[in-house]
Amino acid sequence: MIDPFGRHISYLRVSVTDRCDFRCIYCMAEQQTFLPRAELLTLEELERLCGAFIAKGVERIRITGGEPLVRRNVIWLIERLGKRIGDGLKELTLTTNGSQLARFAAALRAAGVRRINVSLDTRDPEKFHAVTRRGDLNKVLAGIDAAQEAGLEVKINMVALRGLNEDEIVPMMEWSHGRGMDLTLIETMPMGEIDGDRVEQYLPLSVVRARLQERFALDDIDFRTGGPARYVRVRETGGRLGFITPLTHNFCESCNRVRLTCTGTLYMCLGQNDAADLRQVLRAGNDDRILSAAIDEAISRKPKGHDFIVDRRHNRPAIVRAMSLTGG
Ligand code: SAM
Ligand code: SF4
Numbered sequence: 001m002i003d004p005f006g007r008h009i010s011y012l013r014v015s016v017t018d019r020c021d022f023r024c025i026y027c028m029a030e031q032q033t034f035l036p037r038a039e040l041l042t043l044e045e046l047e048r049l050c051g052a053f054i055a056k057g058v059e060r061i062r063i064t065g066g067e068p069l070v071r072r073n074v075i076w077l078i079e080r081l082g083k084r085i086g087d088g089l090k091e092l093t094l095t096t097n098g099s100q101l102a103r104f105a106a107a108l109r110a111a112g113v114r115r116i117n118v119s120l121d122t123r124d125p126e127k128f129h130a131v132t133r134r135g136d137l138n139k140v141l142a143g144i145d146a147a148q149e150a151g152l153e154v155k156i157n158m159v160a161l162r163g164l165n166e167d168e169i170v171p172m173m174e175w176s177h178g179r180g181m182d183l184t185l186i187e188t189m190p191m192g193e194i195d196g197d198r199v200e201q202y203l204p205l206s207v208v209r210a211r212l213q214e215r216f217a218l219d220d221i222d223f224r225t226g227g228p229a230r231y232v233r234v235r236e237t238g239g240r241l242g243f244i245t246p247l248t249h250n251f252c253e254s255c256n257r258v259r260l261t262c263t264g265t266l267y268m269c270l271g272q273n274d275a276a277d278l279r280q281v282l283r284a285g286n287d288d289r290i291l292s293a294a295i296d297e298a299i300s301r302k303p304k305g306h307d308f309i310v311d312r313r314h315n316r317p318a319i320v321r322a323m324s325l326t327g328g
Pocket of ligand 1: 020026027064065066067068095096097117118119157158159186187188189190191323324327328
């Protein structure tokens with residue numbers, strides 16, 4: 001699949017649920033309304049859709065959410081997709097908040113998953129509870145232990161939050177690198193309706209990087225994981241540190257991905273509202289050629305780039321759907 005700007009689309013992110021057992025302050029409102037279950041694609045439908053994308057050249061699939069591991073029977077889907085590794089699919093990965101990881105780590109590995117991302121913004125139990133509004137840090141840490149024991153490569157994702165975890169970036173990096181895990185820092189993106197003020201949360205990673213450089217030698221490296229992160233090697237720890245900077249650096253030129261939601265809506269760009277309804281096509285019949293044509297039509301609409309503009313007059317984000325719908 002080649003889009004109008006010559007970009008090769010080989011990466012599909014699949015959000016298998018919009019539900020979550022956390023309510024992270026930058027992602028959701030405290031009283032988040034979730035989709036009625038009837039709106040969701042079944043796991044069989046998700047498998048068929050993923051199969052159609054693999055047939056069209058998708059080589060990497062990342063399962064995300066909401067919290068993917070709270071979707072009932074999600075392991076069935078992961079196992080089915082795992083069987084496609086080597087048969088079109090090169091890699092199957094997962095992004096999780098880690099709360100259920102202790103239970104699922106071994107099954108994920110057995111299904112063919114080799115790398116996972118675990119989101120962890122703080123290692124202070126009280127702050128963790130405050131940022132996630134309900135999470136138990138110990139469960140997540142136990143999940144990370146279980147994942148490493150099961151032989152999964154773990155990368156930690158940390159959203160940089162002004163005044164909240166700024167002082168934890170260095171300890172998080174030293175802890176991650178000490179355990180052989182990469183750390184990626186993420187800037188908050190203005191998506192979804194949350195309760196707090198996003199401008200207050202926003203901490204530019206250019207500032208973080210400048211501060212880190214006062215203490216550490218950061219060498220730019222070419223390492224890429226197929227995502228938008230740019231990596232440096234930290235000389236003092238020997239570990240890798242990634243930066244995802246959607247607001248201070250435009251990463252659209254090399255965008256190779258599209259995002260499927262749990263309702264079968266395909267978003268061609270995280271930072272735009274345009275989408276294609278593949279559920280309707282999927283449910284209209286079993287002809288995969290029609291599905292394939294609908295995917296082609298959607299890819300032909302992939303925009304050049306995003307513009308995360310905050311609608312200041314109404315103090316609302318330009319992208320009203322939450323990150324939990326498209327999975328980041
Ligand atoms: N629940 C899983 C998790 O937290 O890892 C997967 C879905 S979550 C939406 C995927 C990633 O998006 C997480 O690393 C999370 O921190 C990040 N995220 C959520 N809302 C965000 C926002 N507004 N800006 C930047 N990153 C965000
Ligand atoms: Fe849930 Fe992940 Fe959003 Fe946090 S960031 S509320 S864990 S979906």
